[in-house]
Amino acid sequence: MTRRLPGTRSRLAALAATVLALAVGVVGSPGPAGAAPGSPDEGSDAGRLAIVSVSNPRPQLVSGGDVLLRVTPPTDVAPADVRVDAGGRNVRPRFVAQPDGSLLGLVTGLPLGSTRVTARLADDPATTASVDVVNHPRTGPVFSGPQQKPFYCQTTAFGLAPAVQPLCSAPTVVTYQYRTTAGQFAPLDDPTSRPDDLATALVDGRRVPYVVRVERGTIDRAVYELAALYDGRDPSPTRPDRSWNERLVYTFGGGCNAGYHQGAYTGGVLDDLFLSQGYAVASSTLNVLDTNCSAVISAEAAMMVKEHVVETYGPVRHTIGWGGSGGAIQQYTIADAYPGILDGIIPGISFPDPVSVIGVVSDCRLLKRYFDAGAGEAGTFTDAQRTAVSGFRSFSSCASWDATFASRATATDSCDPAVPVAARWDPVTNPDGVRCSFLEQLVNQIGRDPRTGFVRSPLDNRGVQYGLTALASGAITPEQFVDLNERVGGLDVAGRPSVARTAADPKALAAVYRDDLVNSASQGLRTTPVIDQRTDLDLLSSGFADIHTTEWSYVMRARLLRANGTAANQVIIETSPDPATAGAAAAYQLDAMDRWLTRLDRPAADRPTLRQVLAAKPADLGDGCYLGPTQRITETLTYPASGRCGALFPVAANPRLAAGGDLTLTALACRRTAFDPRDYPVAFTAEQQQRLRAVFATGVCDGRRPGLGEQPPLRPWLRY
Incomplete structure (x- = not known):
């Protein structure tokens, strides 16, 4: 018999779960006679049964044969009294009760194509909620279309086994690194050991051993990398790692080239700025524009790798994009054309699109x-x-x-x-x-x-x-x-x-x-928080000028203004190339973006409005420039340049x-x-x-x- 639990969760929480379910197309089947379709039983005090895809908010774009799902029972029903099946197969043992009263479970063994996953109440099997999960191959494609051939494999560049084109698949390998007190990453053969020179990381105010789990494998024909602090337990999507801050930084690499090969490097994941604060960090070789100059393919790879991150570590509160040059291009283009993969972006020395x-x-x-x-x-x-x-x-x-x-x-x-x-x-x-x-x-x-x-x-x-x-x-x-x-x-x-x-x-x-492909800034970018990192490389002290010229940040701003009537969700911060100054700026920008997104945290299927994005922007965050590591000017930046920052960092044009x-x-x-x-x-x-x-x-x-x-x-x- 289903146990009715009075007041275990608020009506507001139940309503939020219902809204989320509707947002991703989840509808309950008819309940008892006389009830509206999908409504809770008469006599229930609030809520309704709901099921959503967590690892990919678009369940029709799942890959790799598994998916992390959340089932939310009515507020007066015990989680133990919910049944779940996938394509007629009982998968309820995969689900674990969560502190908020929901059930979180990794459903594995999905065949290619569509599988209906259905949740029902034990004593009321007519009340159901379902989601149709469409599974695609781990090798892709999911939405990018026919893949390039030939496609030359480079798995051995990452220490993986040799692979065969065109799929270039190789078994996953997990290794460990630790941060030394001298500020270096070093290999760690035994992750349970504690070297004398082991540093600590600060995660949500807690000191934890600075041991990093590094996972490498192949997804979407690319080599992916995933790094996160390791608390001594294998990661679990239903019991999050205690050293993880439940946030993800996704890194993108630069360049622009023709493809036809797997790539020998990613956007990089062993980064102290991120790991020392508990972020998980992920990237793949198809997120390096010099390997793959297609924002569509990059978006697909990022979506698939992020799905794997969630299925390995658990729900991500928000994902921050990071990377310069071609890495900035990918952030801007993915945010506009494939919104939701990245919640906020921090593009450096940016361009709008190739x-x-x-x-x-x-x-x-x-x-x-x-x-x-x-x-x-x-x-x-x-x-x-x-x-x-x-x-x-x-x-x-x-x-x-x-x-x-x-x-x-x-x-x-x-x-x-x-x-x-x-x-x-x-x-x-x-x-x-x-x-x-x-x-x-x-x-x-x-x-x-x-x-x-x-x-x-x-x-x-x-x-x-x-x-x-x-x-x-x-x-x-x-x-x-x-x-x-x-x-x-x-x-x-x-x-x-x-x-x-x-x-x-x-x-x-x-x-x-x-x-x-010509970034309109009119779709997802309209409601994406942006901190544009503009390192001034227009005219270096040697008299040599770089390709990463400043006007491109303002080209993107002009597109935002034309498309949306405002560019207030884009902040531009200029710095010199000095490593200390650029490092201080990067630390501030990461912290500011995290605070911005934390105020916006919401179910992945629920995009914020522009008004909500602007209201959530931290009061201390705005356009400006760094004079040095400890001195930042906050003032509106313009094109042509003006003000104190304009005098320090002039903005020119291009042909x-x-x-x-x-x-x-x-x-x-x-x-x-x-x-x-x-x-x-x-x-x-x-x-x-x-x-x-x-x-x-x-x-x-x-x-x-x-x-x-x-x-x-x-x-x-x-x-x-």
């Missing part, structure tokens, strides 16, 4: 090629004039792009060493080989041009007036402007320089906007902005208007006008209008 950036990167290649040619008026460009044309604080930023990532848009130059030379594309000797362009990672979204065999390209520079702001300011002459635009050229389908300007494929343009582009930089291929010499603050000669009309026969970019093909994204959580 597709937006590659246009600027290609511009730099073309400009450097033009300046290096040294013919005609090009030879008269001084260093200051080259910088003015580029928009950067130094033209060396363009040179840096050309020397690093510009080749990633080509078919052969950027293949990872893991891809054998014999397997690589050659137009004559191997026309069916691996094309090492970053666009290859986006084939499931953009499609392939059947005429060329290449992925359709959204790259375009038709109508772009290079050096427009330099001309307007008087930094370059009219003849220099004409000559530059006359001879800058473009890139062909294989990424090689061409005389003609680059023309985007209309289908590619439509796809990158529709699928949010597209210096060509008159809108700050959002979403117009990959601009809409054009007829060239009119009256629109310029300089006088062109008749001969120069004739040449410009020839260059811009189809018109010049009109920065006031949306780009060709530009449209709102279809919806979040797209599947391919």
Whole structure:
């Protein structure tokens, strides 16, 4: 007989469980005669039976054959009087009563496809709650679409067993590390031992041995890593580790490349900043953009690894994204297109998305090629004039792009060493080989041009007036402007320089906007807490400039403002590259994000509103900059830069902005208007006008209008 328990949990808790159940599509079956569908028995004082997926709030996207579920009985029913079956199989022994009165259980052995998991009351089997769990292979894919082939395995780089492509699976290995009193991580063969130089970690005010469990294995064809403090017991999802603070930091690595290999490193998990406070830390090789330049694949890998973390350690209160450069790209794009995987993000030296950036990167290649040619008026460009044309604080930023990532848009130059030379594309000797362009990672979204065999390209520079702001300011002459635009050229389908300007494929343009590959900031980012870590690398003391220029933080802010009417959920904090200062800033940002999310903690299926996000933001958190490790200025940061922080950390532009582009930089291929010499603050000669009309026969970019093909994204959580 079901035992009715008066007042063991509040009506409010029961109502919250009901709302959560409805949010993920869980509905109770009809109860006793006369009761509304899914309602509790008549005579029950409150609540209703509910079941939800915990390890993945989207139960239709579960992977690996298991899922952590929570069953919440009515408030007056004892947990012992609940029965649970999965596909007709009794799984109730897997469930353990929790302090809040719910039951938490890891259901294993799920077959591929759909399985209905049903909870019912022992003495009232007609009252049920169920959830349909759709299980996918541990090797993927879940929603990213057909996987790349060939796919070269690199499991041995992590000490795992050799693997066979294309799935590249290897058995999981667990090792242990400890933190020494000298501040280093060291191997620990026996995790129960206590070396003399063992440090301690501070978790929720408690000192615990600083011993770390490190797990490595394969998920979604990637190698994943998971690290967390170890309290002497094997981790359990129903009895959380006492050294864990119930929070997860998910790290992402930088770069951008074509893929076709598993990857030899992750975003990194042995990090004292996180582990010393009790965070679990996870990442995978497909969360390194230099291995995989697809936000869709990265989102899938992060979702699957996070699911495994929850099924290993238990429910996560919130997940914080962390990482710079390409790691920042993944955070911004996943937060917008696949909201809920990350609850808050801390992107460093950020960019908004690869597709937006590659246009600027290609511009730099073309400009450097033009300046290096040294013919005609090009030879008269001084260093200051080259910088003015580029928009950067130094033209060396363009040179840096050309020397690093510009080749990633080509078919052969950027293949990872893991891809054998014999397997690589050659137009004559191997026309069916691996094309090492970053666009290859986006084939499931953009499609392939059947005429060329290449992925359709959204790259375009038709109508772009290079050096427009330099001309307007008087930094370059009219003849220099004409000559530059006359001879800058473009890139062909294989990424090689061409005389003609680059023309985007209309289908590619439509796809990158529709699928949010050009980050619209209009979906999940609207309600995601963001602390943008901007280390100022625009002009280093050596005079050399990095590729990670500051304007990109403000490009993202401009998109948030355009899409949502506010960017108040994005905080930008600028620092110098000084390690002590950057370290102090990172510690503060992690603490501030944790406090922000703690005030927002809610069931994973319940997204906060923008008003709730802004209300929860800590009062001490705002835009600003660090003068040193112990001195932070809090003031609104602007573009163009202003205030004390603006004086310390000036913000420049880039070639597209210096060509008159809108700050959002979403117009990959601009809409054009007829060239009119009256629109310029300089006088062109008749001969120069004739040449410009020839260059811009189809018109010049009109920065006031949306780009060709530009449209709102279809919806979040797209599947391919």
